[in-house]
Amino acid sequence: MNTDTHAKNDEFETLLCFSKAVAAARHRSDLWEIVNEQLLENIGASYYTLCLINEDAITHSPFLYSPKNKIKTVTGESPVMLQLHPIHDGIFDKAIEEEEPVVFNMQSLVRRKGVPTYIIHWYNAGVKEMMLVRICNGKEPKGVLYLYALKTGVFLQSRFSFFKGIADQLGTGISNILANETVELQLEEIRKYKTQLEQENSYLKEERRKDKQLTGKAIGKSAAMGKIYDLVSKVAPSDATVLILGETGTGKELIAHQVHEASPRHDKLMIKVNCAAIPANLLESELFGHEKGSYTGALEKRIGKFELANNSTLFLDEIGELPLEMQAKLLRALQEKEIERIGGKSVIKVNVRIIAATNKNLEAEIVAGRFRSDLYYRLCVFPISLPPLRERREDIPELVSFFIEKYAVGSGRKVTGIAPKALEKLKAYSWPGNIRELEHLIERTVLLTAAGAITEVSLPTRNKILFASQHPETQVRSLADVEREHILKMVKLSKGKISGPNGAAAKLQLPSTTLISKMQKLGIRKEHFIDTGKEHD
Structure with missing residues (x-):
C-alpha cells in the first residue's frame, strides 16, 4: 500500500469517527471537545473558529472557538472574538462564495488595507497560515470554519476534499445542536407555563373555597343601586382602572366581581390581594413574586399576583392600607405595565386590569401624608361609590x-x-x-x-x-398626626414654597430650617403636597 493510499484511509477513518461523534453531540460543549480532541491534531491546526451567519443576514459571529486548551463558547471571552463582524469583510464572504477551501498567508494578509480586526488578533497570536472552509446546511451556506496553523504549508490542496468532508459533518452537527437548543428553550417555557398553571389552579381552588358566596349579583332595586348597576355596565367592557369606595361591609368585592364578569376578561380568574391582610415585608413578593434564593426563606421561585393576573383582572382590596414604599412600586407597575420579581434580572411585561377598593377617604390620607397623590390619580380613573345600607x-x-x-x-x-x-x-x-x-x-x-x-x-x-x-369629632388623634396635617395644609397654601416671605415657614412663624427638619421627621415628602399625577398621564 503506497503512502497516498494509506493517508486516504487514515482520513476516511478520521471522518467516520468524527461523523459518529458529531451525530451524538447535543450541546456546544460536546462539539468543542470533539473538534479539539479528534480533529485539530489530524488537520495540523493549532486553533479554530467556527463562525455562523447571524439572523440579520449582514453579520457573522463565533459559534465556537478555541484559543489555548480551554473551552470557549460565545459567552464571556475576548472582545475581538465576540464582536459582530460584517459578512462582506473581504475574508468571510470570499470563503462563502468558494466551494473549495481558501488558504491565506497571514503575513501577506495583514498588509491589506482595511483587514478585519480578528485577522490582526490571530496574526499577533503567532498564526502563520489560515484556511477557511464553507459550512452548509444542505446547499445553503451557514458559516465558515477558520483553521489556524503556527507554520506555513500545513493546509495542502491535496487534502481539500478531507477538509470539505469535515465541514459537511460540522454543518450537520451545528444544525442538530441549534435544533436541540430551540427544543430546550421551548421545554423551559413549557415548564414555566406548567408552574404558572399549577399555581393558578392552586389559587383558583383556594379562592373558590373562600368565595363561594361571591358568585352572584348584587341584590337591591333601590335608586341608589340602580346608579351603581349603570356605572358597572358602562365601565366593565373597557380596561379602565376602577376605584370602588364605600364603608366596610357595603359589598365592594362583589361589585369588583361584577365588573370583571361583565368584561372581556371574564373567562380568566380575577386575582385578589387584600393589602391589609399581608405583612408589609411580604407584600412585594405577593404582588411581584421572587426568584429562588433572592432572600432568606425564598426556597423556591414564586409567581406574584401581577403575573397570575396577566390578561385578567387584579383586585386590590383595602388599597388604603398599602405602605408608602409599596405605593411607589405599585405606581411604577401601573405606569410601565411591567414588573420585576425580587432577585430577578429582567422585567416582565404584564397586561392587567386593576380594580381597587377601600373604605378610607384617600383624599384625607393624601393630606395626612399616608397616600401618594400620583397613585390616587392613577387609581381613580373611574370611581364607584357604594351607598351604605x-x-x-x-x-x-x-x-x-x-x-x-x-x-x-x-x-x-x-x-x-x-x-x-x-x-x-x-x-x-x-x-x-x-x-x-x-x-x-x-x-x-x-x-x-x-x-x-x-x-x-x-x-x-x-x-x-x-x-x-367613628365620627370625626370623637376620634382621638396623635399630636404628630395633627401637626403633620397642619404643616401640609400650610405648605399647600404656599404652593409648595417653604422659605421666603410667602413660604410655609413664614405662615407657621418658624425658621425654614426648623420646618424642613420637622417635615423630614414627620415623613412629609414632595409628592405629598405637589400633584404629580399629570406628569404621568
Whole structure:
C-alpha cells in the first residue's frame, strides 16, 4: 500500500469517527471537545473558529472557538472574538462564495488595507497560515470554519476534499445542536407555563373555597343601586382602572366581581390581594413574586399576583392600607405595565386590569401624608361609590329574604321568612356594619329559630357605640398626626414654597430650617403636597 493510499484511509477513518461523534453531540460543549480532541491534531491546526451567519443576514459571529486548551463558547471571552463582524469583510464572504477551501498567508494578509480586526488578533497570536472552509446546511451556506496553523504549508490542496468532508459533518452537527437548543428553550417555557398553571389552579381552588358566596349579583332595586348597576355596565367592557369606595361591609368585592364578569376578561380568574391582610415585608413578593434564593426563606421561585393576573383582572382590596414604599412600586407597575420579581434580572411585561377598593377617604390620607397623590390619580380613573345600607333601606327586605334562604339551606333549618314586625325593626336600624352586619345577624337568627318565620331579632347595641366613635369629632388623634396635617395644609397654601416671605415657614412663624427638619421627621415628602399625577398621564 503506497503512502497516498494509506493517508486516504487514515482520513476516511478520521471522518467516520468524527461523523459518529458529531451525530451524538447535543450541546456546544460536546462539539468543542470533539473538534479539539479528534480533529485539530489530524488537520495540523493549532486553533479554530467556527463562525455562523447571524439572523440579520449582514453579520457573522463565533459559534465556537478555541484559543489555548480551554473551552470557549460565545459567552464571556475576548472582545475581538465576540464582536459582530460584517459578512462582506473581504475574508468571510470570499470563503462563502468558494466551494473549495481558501488558504491565506497571514503575513501577506495583514498588509491589506482595511483587514478585519480578528485577522490582526490571530496574526499577533503567532498564526502563520489560515484556511477557511464553507459550512452548509444542505446547499445553503451557514458559516465558515477558520483553521489556524503556527507554520506555513500545513493546509495542502491535496487534502481539500478531507477538509470539505469535515465541514459537511460540522454543518450537520451545528444544525442538530441549534435544533436541540430551540427544543430546550421551548421545554423551559413549557415548564414555566406548567408552574404558572399549577399555581393558578392552586389559587383558583383556594379562592373558590373562600368565595363561594361571591358568585352572584348584587341584590337591591333601590335608586341608589340602580346608579351603581349603570356605572358597572358602562365601565366593565373597557380596561379602565376602577376605584370602588364605600364603608366596610357595603359589598365592594362583589361589585369588583361584577365588573370583571361583565368584561372581556371574564373567562380568566380575577386575582385578589387584600393589602391589609399581608405583612408589609411580604407584600412585594405577593404582588411581584421572587426568584429562588433572592432572600432568606425564598426556597423556591414564586409567581406574584401581577403575573397570575396577566390578561385578567387584579383586585386590590383595602388599597388604603398599602405602605408608602409599596405605593411607589405599585405606581411604577401601573405606569410601565411591567414588573420585576425580587432577585430577578429582567422585567416582565404584564397586561392587567386593576380594580381597587377601600373604605378610607384617600383624599384625607393624601393630606395626612399616608397616600401618594400620583397613585390616587392613577387609581381613580373611574370611581364607584357604594351607598351604605342606611341609605338604601328599601333593599333590606330583599337582602333579608336572600340571607334567610341561604342559611336555612346551609344549616338544615326550616325557616321560611320573617314577620313584618321583625322586618320593620331591621329597617329602622342604622346598620353601621352595613350588609355584612345584616348577613351575620340573619345567620345567627336562623340558627336560633327552630322552624317557621323569624318573629324576633336581637340587634347588637354595641355597634351603635362603634358607629358613633367613628365620627370625626370623637376620634382621638396623635399630636404628630395633627401637626403633620397642619404643616401640609400650610405648605399647600404656599404652593409648595417653604422659605421666603410667602413660604410655609413664614405662615407657621418658624425658621425654614426648623420646618424642613420637622417635615423630614414627620415623613412629609414632595409628592405629598405637589400633584404629580399629570406628569404621568
